[in-house]
Amino acid sequence: MATRSVGVIPTLTIGQLAEYTGVTIRAVRHYHQLGVLAEPERDASGYRRYDAQAVIDLIRIKTLAAPGVPLVRVRELLDAGSLELRVSIAELDRELARRIEELTEQRRRMADLTADERLYLPAEVVAILDRERELGHSERMIQIERDVWIMAVALTPSLVPEWVAGKQQALDDPDFCRLYLAIDRAMEWDPRDPRLADLAEDIRAWESRRASSGATEPGLAGLMNSHVVGSSPAWQRLARYLA
Amino acid sequence: MATRSVGVIPTLTIGQLAEYTGVTIRAVRHYHQLGVLAEPERDASGYRRYDAQAVIDLIRIKTLAAPGVPLVRVRELLDAGSLELRVSIAELDRELARRIEELTEQRRRMADLTADERLYLPAEVVAILDRERELGHSERMIQIERDVWIMAVALTPSLVPEWVAGKQQALDDPDFCRLYLAIDRAMEWDPRDPRLADLAEDIRAWESRRASSGATEPGLAGLMNSHVVGSSPAWQRLARYLA
């Protein structure tokens, strides 16, 4: 596709070529080995001698390879006609645009690395956790709930929207909020604390009101399941009252 | 820095973990091997069992590794305190911004891949070549000059600004332009053509006018040097007339 240069013009050594085009000497040799860049003539000392066309070819190779086009494809592209090259360049341009989008995404994610949940939970769940923080819940309980949500999303993502809706509804109910905070506080009570029996009563009452309203949500029952209660002796007692 | 999860919550297999976080199973094992992600407990079958903290850790690893942070550094970053992490994230953010700039640059360069000189010659030289095209020069001569410029920039970049200025000045002179076009046409003349002697006379006359004006430029002499004339028998004759 490119015409050969006349050949009567002075030539460059591999070091000069590399410096001018901004690649390493080793990279040039590598391109020769893969047949991406044609081997040039040698001088009397066996040194490679490059002409202007080599400069042009190498800069083309570099331009294509820099954004990550595999060298085998670079070779194909430059061997192919300029029409095919033009088509591929259009493709590569879209690819680069995509990569720029991706990096911009990654910058956003980086910013979230120190902030906690945002990165690994859906936004609605993060909102629920934030809402509970505002209600004065302990970080310990929030973290347990966060872990439960992570497992829920990982194991049964299809059920998550329903749970999210149920939890949001519950948090709109002042009775639930009081109850839920009480449960949080109860975590550190002595398991023989008499208030646990009253709390169990309140929970049962709320749950039956809720069930009669037709709402389907695993909320309290979900949190109070056999996996979670193990983290607090008081909660274990509470679960026994409810059973 | 992150607190351990309670451990009474159900766990994920390596496949579930990989799918949820969007990495391959092999990548997870690789992270274990390098110590970037802690090895979890095994179940009765020897299968790895992951908790919510592993999900969090893995997403952090992925977030850092995706834009190209070496895994050894990822390990250091996550082992270090969150202050150090924050500092490094600021650095990484600048790095990502730089990469986005770079990709944008590469998109521009890609567009120039089919257009010729723009990619491998400084803008002023490209302007000179374009100007000569407008004056009606043959592509053959332009290409020879292009190759001379490439070699000039590669071998003695410090002299290029002077040459560029000289050439621009010459192209502002209508006498030079006529002469230069004549030289272009003469390339394909028969070496015995009597007009060559007249042309040599005109060149000498122009050069002496130019020298007396105090301008320092290698222009015509540069083009008509021993390296280039070899490409045309008529030019060789012309060079002998001038010698």
Place this chain on the structure above:
DNA sequence: TTGCTCCTCACGTCACGTGAGGTGGC
């Protein structure tokens, strides 16, 4: 002789990919 650039093997690196051969629960 010393320093510099060039030469050709050839092994190393980084982040996994990809079988090879085998186990364990449904």
Place this chain on the structure above:
DNA sequence: TTGCTCCTCACGTCACGTGAGGTGGC
């Protein structure tokens, strides 16, 4: 029994990096 997921080696890949040992002109 078949199919699926998991397991541990261990070699392969891609684009070079990095010595190892040697040559040639100033």
